[in-house]
Amino acid sequence: MGTVRVVTQRYDADRPHEQFDRPRRHTRPRTKERPSYADADDGWVVGMDRGRYTLLVGDDERVVTAMKSRPLGRKAVVVGDRVRVVGDTSGTPDTLARIVEVEDRKTVLRRTADDNDPIERVIVANADQMVVVAALADPPPRPRLIDRCLVAAFDAGMTPLVCLTKADIGDPAPLVAALAPLEVDVVVTERGGDLQMLRERLRGRTSVLVGHSGVGKSTLVNALVPEAELATGVINEVSRRGRHTSTSTRVLALPFGGWIVDTPGIRSFGLAHVSIERLLAAFPDLAEAARDCSRGCQHTASDPECALDEAVAAGTLDPARVDSFRRLLASREGADLV
Ligand SMILES: Nc1nc2c(ncn2[C@@H]2O[C@H](COP(=O)(O)OP(=O)(O)OP(=O)(O)O)[C@@H](O)[C@H]2O)c(=O)[nH]1
């Protein structure tokens, strides 16, 4: 299993533990009906493969294999979940622990329904940043796809970061200008360039990388996590079988602190469920202005008395920002492949 190999090959052997500003587990919301497992350990799901979960358990982050326990019923356990685990959590080879509780998720990234699987499913939980990787050339950028990824990030509750690759063969200026009104952070990379800006943005966070084929995701991951390359072959082998693509999501530890969630299985996002209100909430200034809209206003350019237009006319809102928001709203329709 690729996951175990990568996760165990962490760099922290020669680094003080404190330097890893990883998400902590101290807040553990509980619901009333849940049984309390006083003796359970806290775990973090970093990989899954056919019903077996790879967890990091305890402060020493032992790599433990676990299965779902019966009380969880049909509740899904996904990569990124914070869980409570009982049984043998020593991490000794050939032992199997049991996941008894799944903590409330801070963020959820959903994969769209498709012909093989008509249900929208959570693929990653609790990531705090989505890195939208897009090439400036070869393949040419697809601005609408970037917009769709941004909608998915806002909906999931993740901070978006756009990473524009291949600046050695393409000009970032037009895309950077198009993204500016959204106030999304952008980093630009190029062949042979250093990745310091990107590292700064990844440090201490749990980031999901998304982007369609050929944009340079693997190149980035391999540069950021030297050991990742080792596992790539394993992952590709798994994905090629087709059926298991969605189970090959893995978490990679960044040598400078933080984590990358590698999701080769994401082909498109389900955005149909994203409400106008949810998207609007990601734009506090627009949300404020839209409080003056009539009930049922869809905030599009064709809504007759949208308060966003009134605020633009009054000079209190940036028209480019309103246009960009409307562009994102419109991008929810359609089903571009990532
Ligand atoms: N010119 C240039 N080429 C790059 C850059 N980054 C990656 N490439 C090339 O782009 C091609 C695709 O890169 P990958 O890293 O395999 O892209 P990917 O997004 O992982 O694609 P999949 O593996 O298909 O998902 C490779 O030939 C890379 O060498 C860059 O910054 N500049």
Ligand SMILES: [Zn+2]
């Ligand atoms: Zn409106």
